[in-house]
Amino acid sequence: MSELYSSPLDELEDDYDTLIVGGGIVGAGIFRDLSLHGVKCLLIDKKDFTSQTSQSSSKMLHGGIRYLEKLNFDLVWEALHEKNLWLGLAPHLCYxxxxxxxxxxxxxxxxxxxxxxxxxxxxxxxxxxxxxxxxxxxxxxxxxxxxxxxxxxxxxxxxxxxVDDAKLTLEVIYDALKGHGQAFNHVEMNGLDINSGEILLRDCLNQQKTKKIKTKDIVVAVGPFTDILMGKILDWEPILAxxxxxxxxxxxxxxxxxxxxxxxxxxxxxxxxxxxxxxxxxxxxxxxxxxxxxxxxxxxxxxxxxxxxxxxxxxxxxxxxxxxxxxxxxxxPLIKGESNGELGEIKREHKVYQPRHNIHVIAGGKYTTFRTMGQEISRKIVLKNHLPYNSNLTKKELRQTSIYKPFQKKSPTPEEVFQIIKREKVRTFEDLLLRRLGFPTPEHWTWDTSFEDFFRPLYPELKKLLFFSDSYSKYF
Ligand SMILES: Cc1cc2nc3c(=O)[nH]c(=O)nc-3n(C[C@H](O)[C@H](O)[C@H](O)COP(=O)(O)OP(=O)(O)OC[C@H]3O[C@@H](n4cnc5c(N)ncnc54)[C@H](O)[C@@H]3O)c2cc1C
CATH class of the missing domain: 3.30.9.10 (D-Amino Acid Oxidase, subunit A, domain 2)
Incomplete structure (x- = not known):
């Protein structure tokens, strides 16, 4: 079998302490917190990590000046402190x-x-x-x-x-991989058998591949997709607007x-x-x-x-x-709460739900406050695993920076491109172009060599390693 069709599901074990569903910034933050604390955890995302809301923000770490008008001082205080923390911890990702x-x-x-x-x-x-x-x-x-x-x-x-929102999420995940975590993209949570506790996972790129695993806890951190996933696995009253x-x-x-x-x-x-x-x-x-x-x-x-x-x-x-x-x-992923339905009036705070003793659901909040948002869930799970919880453990620098840095002008060498694919969990050409190299579309290309001239010589090898969607095939 070529490397392209080998599935991450083959690398999975049968049991984990915790499964985190959703590799946006919120799931990534909880994954890192748990992994640094020694919890054996698994992170999955149905698409590429950070390919949904967490790469589509206004790319600011901010207190939210407009929340002052709403007298939302707690959120502004917390967000400003988190912003200033990350300016110190990851100066290569934000300024x-x-x-x-x-x-x-x-x-x-x-x-x-x-x-x-x-x-x-x-x-x-x-x-x-x-x-x-x-x-x-x-x-x-x-x-x-x-x-x-x-x-x-x-x-x-x-x-x-x-901030480079996509890169920060990716580097939070890479850091967690240095602890007790495993992470796989393009893997979907497709079902849960409440009686046996078995969770059904599916490899979205190799449709025939599925695997059942068991975990003590499940964290659902799928942001705007919360009601869709929860409606599939439990009796669930929608919470989002x-x-x-x-x-x-x-x-x-x-x-x-x-x-x-x-x-x-x-x-x-x-x-x-x-x-x-x-x-x-x-x-x-x-x-x-x-x-x-x-x-x-x-x-x-x-x-x-x-x-x-x-x-x-x-x-x-x-x-x-x-x-x-x-x-x-x-x-x-706004929580509709008591609002009158006016989107602009809905508070930007997050909420945590626990519909069963071992299912923790988190939604809402801001990108900027991801580290502290998930701590309520992480603390519960860490203590349940008989480990001490330290809320400052995640105030550490990220240990594996991206090979291709945000705001970097010089293009990577072909060797570096293949290193990125190997080290940074790249499975499709879009994962590589959008999130690892940082080009929203080929029209944003800025390197000296043209898009076609850069990738054409690499294409035969890339084709063995990556899935290409139709929108990119026209370039090769
Ligand atoms: C237009 C816009 C601008 C914003 N600007 C800012 C800003 O400048 N600063 C700021 O602090 N905040 C900003 N925000 C808010 C911030 O971007 C979001 O709060 C945050 O990115 C949400 O992250 P998340 O992890 O909850 O969701 P997501 O990033 O959407 O992650 C959820 C993940 O779950 C995955 N998933 C879904 N279903 C499944 C399944 N069944 N199995 C496995 N995986 C699944 C998805 O593929 C996705 O990757 C903005 C939001 C928007 C929409």
Whole structure:
């Protein structure tokens, strides 16, 4: 059998202490916590790790400035402390950046109120944030030269962090592999026999391959897919109000900005415009979503909504659809709770459920707070396994960094590409291109050699190792 068709299910044992279902940031965080504590655990994801919400965020580690308005101080405090922790622990994956918040005449919150809010934001970080600033109109225009001048009063400047969301999730998983964990992607939890405790796993790339395992505990950390999976295995009352958010990647020269901006939409939401090394990220939208939740695409309405809202701020720039390189979408796993159904009003906190003594379900929350979100579950499981729990154990540097680093300009050598495939759990060409090399689509390619010229010589060997979907076959 070629390596392509060998299944990770063949490497599985029959028993584990804990199965973690879902290799987004939340499952990855719990996996690392348990593994570092000595719990024998297994992480699986139906698709590639971090291929759903956790690669589709606005890519910020942040306190959430807008949650101040909702008086959600606990969440902001926790998120700011986690942001500042990761800036220290993983400086190769995230960096601090100023965010400019222009203020115009007639807006609900004048500059003095913005100043009060930003002072509170710095206070809630225990003054670990770089302190905010307030800019006059002249200073704001100097910092953002083509910003609309009419009605501009000035700008607030505060500091949050930009993160490579997919890479951080992957490196959290790689770190856990150095402990007591095993992790497999493209492996789905497909059923649970409540009486025997047997869990049915299926290799999604080799459809005929299945395996039954037993574990003492199951952690369900499948984010927006919680109701789908739980409805399949238990009597389950849906808990989520899934909310779709889309982003645009614009050509780097389409807007003359150096630093991220926080702007307001016509319907009083906030959105971000964030320059990255090779593109500008714009987002996000917020719409209810039902039915299929995997691999969603931005709709034409969402694209128009984002483009029209930016244009308002840059009236002299002729921004159009031709400036878009690509788009992406993710689903927020919002807990509907007592809300009135308004997505913007739903709190961003997480919740833990325990429908049976050995099934722990976690959903909601923010990317930024992943480490602390899962601790309630990890603590219970670690203690159940007669091990001492230390909530600071995960405040350690990640021990296996990616071979190809985020923000790295130089392309890897062919040898490095094959090393990545071997060491970083790559099973499809998309896993390699999107998450290990960091290109959202081939249109984002920036290396000196063209996409085709780089991969064509490697294709015969890659074909033996990786699954290729139809969308990539045209390139070879
Ligand atoms: C548009 C948008 C912007 C955001 N921006 C930010 C931000 O800037 N900063 C921030 O802190 N937060 C942000 N968030 C929130 C944050 O991204 C999410 O809270 C977080 O990524 C959710 O992670 P998760 O692990 O719960 O879910 P996911 O990342 O979706 O992971 C769940 C995983 O479960 C897997 N799965 C599903 N069913 C099964 C099964 N049966 N068997 C095995 N595996 C299964 C899926 O394949 C998936 O990989 C944003 C969210 C959205 C949607």
């Amino acid at each position: 601090e950046s100023p965010f400019y918040f222009p203020v115009f005449k007639g807006e609900e919150r004048p500059l003095w109120m913005i100043k009060a809010g930003l002072s509170l934001y710095d206070f809630l970080s225990s003054y670990r944030n770089t302190p905010h600033k307030i800019l006059s109109k002249k200073e704001a225009l100097k910092a953002i030269p083509s910003l609309k001048e009419k009605g501009l009063r000035g700008a607030g400047v505060y500091y949050d962090a930009i 899934p909310s779709k958010g889309s982003h645009l990647w614009l050509k780097p020269k389409s807007l003359p900005i150096k630093d991220p901006l926080l702007l307001k939409t016509h319907d009083e939401r906030v959105f971000f415009v964030i320059p990255w090394p090779n593109a500008i990220l714009v987002g996000t939208t917020e719409t209810k979503v039902e039915g299929e939740l995997f691999d969603l695409k931005a709709s034409p309405e969402e694209i128009d909504y984002l483009l029209n809202n930016i244009k308002k701020y840059f009236p002299e720039i002729n921004l159009g659809k031709e400036d878009i390189i690509s788009t992406f979408s993710g689903v927020r």
